[in-house]
């Protein structure tokens with residue numbers, strides 16, 4: 001008997017429905033797999049709403065589709081038992097607490113098994129999200145595989161283009177562990193055994209985005225740290241791969257060695273159609289699922305579902321790197337509208353000249369997606385982009401305060417990266433005021449004055 005439901009996606013939905021009923025939207029009206037589900041989430045976002053959405057009646061399938069699971073800061077914070085404002089801090093503390101996993105005998109996904117010719121991925125309600133997409137895409141497939149050299153496993157989302165009953169195109173453009181594991185398998189002349197896991201708890205999503213950790217650590221141990229208890233896994237049937245016991249669907253197969261086929265275009269988190277891809281191929285040999293499985297899909301494009309987790313995990317990761325040497329760093333913000341990827345803003349209480357540059361070099365070096373870094377003084381609200389732009393406008397002397405680092409490895413799908421080398425020029429902007437100089441004094445309005453102003457306005461019939 002499996003007791004893994006607090007670690008399952010359905011457990012997360014049940015808890016959310018119970019505690020924050022306004023944050024789960026069940027749509028019973030029939031919807032098409034083509035474009036409709038994605039447009040609904042973007043329309044909700046336009047009116048300032050970001051609930052988990054369950055499409056209960058998707059054309060051509062009995063399986064409900066759950067989406068926008070990670071588009072809401074309040075719900076993610078609740079998963080970590082934190083206040084929304086403390087989400088990056090809670091994440092950065094927990095993700096360094098590696099907890100060994102527990103392996104159980106049987107996964108909840110072992111009810112229905114389809115093998116060989118029975119495998120037909122076209123039967124899954126895989127959404128076709130943007131008009132530009134080459135095909136329907138599995139966007140919430142956690143790919144799990146082991147390093148052919150060390151045996152340490154990893155798990156991460158990689159977009160999967162539906163190509164046929166048992167064939168998926170896959171792009172490993174982040175060029176992190178999965179890319180490297182596949183390269184190592186290929187160098188040994190064989191394909192990489194892998195499992196695609198669909199329908200996992202948002203803390204799995206969160207933990208899978210961690211990129212800076214020691215090579216002997218399993219991502220599952222980081223996810224355990226986020227749960228605060230051992231992550232429960234079960235062995236599936238490919239290689240000796242272990243996958244979350246409470247998942248909805250598991251697709252077992254391999255990423256082929258030496259095979260490259262066209263993959264994409266796909267509507268990416270950059271807000272652009274992405275034609276760039278590593279063009280790998282995954283072949284499915286077996287599919288297992290719960291009897292009442294539902295399908296999980298991440299809304300693609302520049303949706304909150306696609307980006308918010310990257311904002312939170314990058315804020316935490318950059319903060320971790322900075323705090324090692326700079327205790328006076330206050331906070332980091334990776335804004336949604338910079339795709340949760342390409343820009344980081346650092347707040348610091350500067351005590352010595354040169355510290356902002358140290359912070360920028362460290363932050364720029366944490367990983368490939370962080371391309372621009374702005375450092376501001378701690379009087380600037382880094383979550384208010386207008387305040388940040390004010391600091392850039394009034395404290396930056398371009399000849400002294402901006403530096404460029406050309407030729408750095410970057411993201412393949414960053415539209416500014418060189419189409420051949422996939423490198424970019426990184427940029428640091430020091431928007432802090434110089435120390436010890438008679439620099440212009442910022443205007444302020446005291447709390448007292450504000451309270452008095454509110455009282456005056458209230459007398460004039462305006463609630464402020």
Ligand SMILES: Cc1cc2nc3c(=O)[nH]c(=O)nc-3n(C[C@H](O)[C@H](O)[C@H](O)COP(=O)(O)O)c2cc1C
Pocket residue numbers: 139154155156157158159160171172173174175176177178179208209210211298306309
């Ligand atoms: C919804 C979503 C989709 C993603 N799709 C891809 C993808 O198609 N290819 C890729 O290389 N990285 C993709 N990423 C980023 C990786 O999941 C992330 O870099 C992860 O840490 C890689 O794990 P790995 O070290 O096991 O390779 C995606 C992230 C999210 C949140």
